Amino acid sequence: MAQILAPSAQWQMRLPKGSIEASSFTPKMWKPLVLKQNKKGAIRSSAKFRVFALQSSDGTINRVEQLLNLDVTPYTDKIIAEYIWIGGTGIDVRSKSRTISKPVEHPSELPKWNYDGSSTGQAPGEDSEVILYPQAIFKDPFRGGNNILVICDTYTPAGEPIPTNKRARAAEIFSHTKVVSEVPWFGIEQEYTLLQTNVKWPLGWPVGGYPGPQGPYYCGAGADKSFGRDISDAHYKACLYAGINISGTNGEVMPGQWEFQVGPSVGIEAGDHIWCARYLLERITEQAGVVLTLDPKPIEGDWNGAGCHTNYSTKSMREDGGFEVIKKAIHNLSLRHKEHISAYGEGNERRLTGKHETASIDSFSWGVANRGCSIRVGRETEKNGKGYLEDRRPASNMDPYVVTGLLAETTILWEP
Incomplete structure (x- = not known):
């Protein structure tokens, strides 16, 4: 059977x-x-x-x-906690389950755990133990009840963050007094592409062939334009159930490509929510028999790539006179362009070509309402004299802990 x-x-x-x-x-x-x-x-x-x-x-x-579908709540106080962490590639999510004696409300109530780092590319075989530190809790939409998803970061047995633990450095930045006082907000636009399982070709595309050119697919409706809406909708509801601060979703320019937005989120919370949302998307596509890719340019040629545009503001930017603060922040970002690009995702040079709503990876630019710039400022921000900026450089496979931490560091802590 x-x-x-x-x-x-x-x-x-x-x-x-x-x-x-x-x-x-x-x-x-x-x-x-x-x-x-x-x-x-x-x-x-x-x-x-x-x-x-x-x-x-x-x-x-x-x-x-x-x-x-079995609800065990009437029969036991025990719950299932799914411990989630980032693997050795820096983009793969791993998880395993354990039983907790009773429902919890805060990560500090959960025990640390460990896993075999030699099997994830994060530790040698002769010293393979990596320790998981629970950092954020979300409700589990797959198991329901009091069961939870636990976002963890990773440490050596001696308590040192391992090299792939980018959360630890971001937490340091966001706990700095100057950063805390600026209450940094992030709105992250995560683009992704759905692929057919066996052929690794975008969902809805003829195998070995191409659909019609881009144009009718962005935010489109119809069997010949929208491929994967069920997955996007299922993910949307799963995020809301889990407690992720998801703010919207839409079909993207390339057919088979979608986007969801998370935010506004404050500080380290932005990274936690994006990683949990990515985990949910991996699980949903797993059940649907579809492959998820965060490759920044999954199909070469005259097709849009996949980015992770990051909207950002500080308290000073959101107050009267904030546009001048935004301009100063953009100046700082221009001086550290190469450092940001090197941390904004693997393979991003295939996406940032100056075409398909991107700026060239080799030069920094900014403009009002210009999606061909490195940094875009909205018309409303210019009109009101305050608001936010959009960093359009991050790739879809960027680490949100790295990008959000670097933005806060460059615009608040770093002085040229």
Whole structure:
């Protein structure tokens, strides 16, 4: 007996007639599929999965769906905590589960844990233990109940941050007195691309071919323009349930590409929320049978890349006379352009070409309402004389701890 998690029709890859994949499924094989539906629309748990179960020869049906939806709250005080951390590439998310004796409200109530760093590229085999420090808690939309997701950072047994732990340095910056007093706000626009599983080609694109040119896809609607809306919507709701400060979502310029926005978030919270949102997206695409990529230029040629535009302001920028503070901040950013670019994501040179709504990676520029600049200032900010700036340089695979920390450091702490 086997069981299949069934995505919506939009998540299923359309295969050309006569292909090996298509011919391997026959009407006879699909006949035993039975859809298990909730009786009378009742919802017993906040986490629900639609499961197709294959019926075996003796007529029994796989009951995995019932266990997935099982609410254990009436029977035990214990909860499941999913410890999440960033792996050795600096962009991969890892996680594992443990039982906690009772519900918790703050990360300090959770125990530290460890994992095999030699298996994630973060420690040698002869000294492989890496320690997880719980730092932020979110509700678990997959398990529901009192179960939680725990964002952690990583340390040696001696208590030193390991090299891939970028949160520790960001936390130092955001705890500085001058930075705290400026109450830095961030609004991060995370772009991502959905790929078909076996061919690693964008969702909705003909295998080995191309759709029509860009134009109708951005914020578009329709089966020939919007590919992956179910995933975007599922992710949106999962973020709201988890307590992530998600503020919106939209289809992007390249078909199969989407964006969600998180913020405004203060200080280190911005990085925690983006990383948790990325984890949720990985889990949802896993269930949908779709591959998520944060590559800044997934398809070469006349197609938009994927960025992670970062909107930023300080208390001084948001108050009267703030536009002058913004100009000073932009001046500082221009002087540290190379340092920022080197920390803004792997492969960003393939995206920042001066085309497709980007500035050249080799030069710094800024302008009002100009999406071809390194830094964009909105019309409202210019008109009101206060507001925020948008750093359009970060790639989709940037580390939000690095980018937010560097912006605060360069504009508040660093003096040319």
